[in-house]
Amino acid sequence: MLVKHLWGLYVQPKDEWIDIDTHHESLLSVVVSLFFFALIPATSAWYTASVTGWKLGFGDTTYLSSSSAGIMAVGMVIVSIAIVATFSLFVQWMAGNFGSSSSFTQALELTTYTAAPIFITGIAALIPVAWVIMLALLVGVAFSVRALYTGVPIIMHITEERGFIYASSLLTVGLVLFVASMGITVVMWSFGFGPQFII
Secondary structure, three states: OHHHHHHHHHHOHHHHHHHHHHOOOOHHHHHHHHHHHHHHHHHHHHHHHHHHOEOOOOOOOEEEOHHHHHHHHHHHHHHHHHHHHHHHHHHHHHHHHHOOOOOHHHHHHHHHHHHHHHHHHHHHHHOOOHHHHHHHHHHHHHHHHHHHHHHHHHHOOOOHHHHHHHHHHHHHHHHHHHHHHHHHHHHHHHHHHOOOEEO
16 A cells, blocks of 8 residues: 555655565555545535534634535535546646656556645634644645656656656646645535535
């Protein structure tokens, strides 16, 4: 499972990426790990929204109905997996432009490992304080970016110079996908799929 490499990616990413490249996972193993990672922020957000509630500023604590929080959590998992899968398709598609080749499984493995720190910081959603969540997210993004730049040249078997350009291009794709997911969320809310608050 991909989980076994997480600590190494935090403390010695280059060595860990080499080990990952030597022992590739199967597509099923990668998909299972991705699903597990996607559950972390979704489950944390569901629990906080429906059980402990949010308190922004000096107002009352805000809760979502259990069903509304559940629907949003399921949607969060689906969107997270869809973004990672789409990003992986870009990894695979762009490989040829940088003198490399990639199977979808290899691209998904790279993307899942890279996104793992962001998913793990989803645990911070259990603390219903906006600045704590934002700080945790920034830390997760920093580790993910480092993982991307370290992992691309190793997994794609290209020079570090080409890997830097490749990773920078992928980072741009990631930002576009993130903005697109926010736009889709706004559209879905406008069609009545938004949160239902308990007053």
